[in-house]
Amino acid sequence: MSAVALSIENVTYNYGTRRALNDLSLQVEPGEIFVFLGPNGGGKTTLFRLLSTLAPLQAGKVDVLGFDLATQRDQVRRRIGVVFQSPSLDKKLTVAENMRQQSALYGLSGAAAKEAEERMMRQLGVHDRAGDLAEQLSGGLRRRVELAKGMIHRPRLLLLDEPSTGLDPGARSSLWEYLQRIRAEQGVTIVLTTHLLEEAEKADRIAILDQGTLVALDTPTALKSSVGGDSVTITTRGDAEALAMALRQIVSYEVRVMDSAVRFEAPDASHLAPHIMQALGEQIDSITFGKPTLEDVFIDKTGRQYWREEATHE
């Protein structure tokens, strides 16, 4: 086993003149659940396509489980499991038949194929639905069958592109329980992409991608504590820019206007409240204090709103 599961060094990827990944470097440790988080256009899908050998490496170096992605693609392919964002089950086949297709793809047959199929259907809790057509399953169960398929050849690294897309919160949290179970039982390294902040919270480490650039990389707790205190959000029926200007005269923190609200982070936020209310109370509708979230981390690192980026692409 190589020292790291995934090593990415100075990777840049362009679509014509559009830069999708910008000098990306990081490492993923064996057995980690590692999330690439970013709003639409962050570069997640491009990176996923590179890592799953669907797109060629243009610049930089990637080692997957110790194999060079540029020159040892077959070795890499044999050792990774891939779950794509778009549905990959044949809806007109049963769960068991879908599994059989996948094991055949990996050259398994006879008892070995049956053993692998049973093992994975059991591990993902879908064995009691083996005889059902894929189209009869809920979205959450289908996802788990896709995961079972992706793991049939016992990969050492599992790649998932936006695995929670289209799942309700219940199915989402169940999917995570299964991911954690696969990791515990098989020691597999799991790398996934998501644009959902609450999903990224569950990872061991998060890499935040914004417009192709790595803007932060750490555990969820460390990222949030890097923000530097509580976040304060102040709303006004009046002019948010004017309120922000007035606030800058009172506090020494970086005050921003986002989505018509005034925001800043401060270690002593609650102590500031009476002072702010006394000075600017007439202009203030509400003042809210919160522990930093991953959204605050994104704002802190990029100076921009996370979800507004999202909305412009929908």
Ligand SMILES: Nc1ncnc2c1ncn2[C@@H]1O[C@H](COP(=O)(O)OP(=O)(O)OP(=O)(O)O)[C@@H](O)[C@H]1O
């Ligand atoms: N085939 C393509 N041709 C040209 N530009 C592309 C292509 N695919 C992606 N891009 C651009 O590359 C950048 C990164 O896109 P990418 O799809 O990797 O981001 P993402 O984080 O996965 O976002 P999304 O969730 O919307 O797919 C974006 O600016 C996007 O417009």
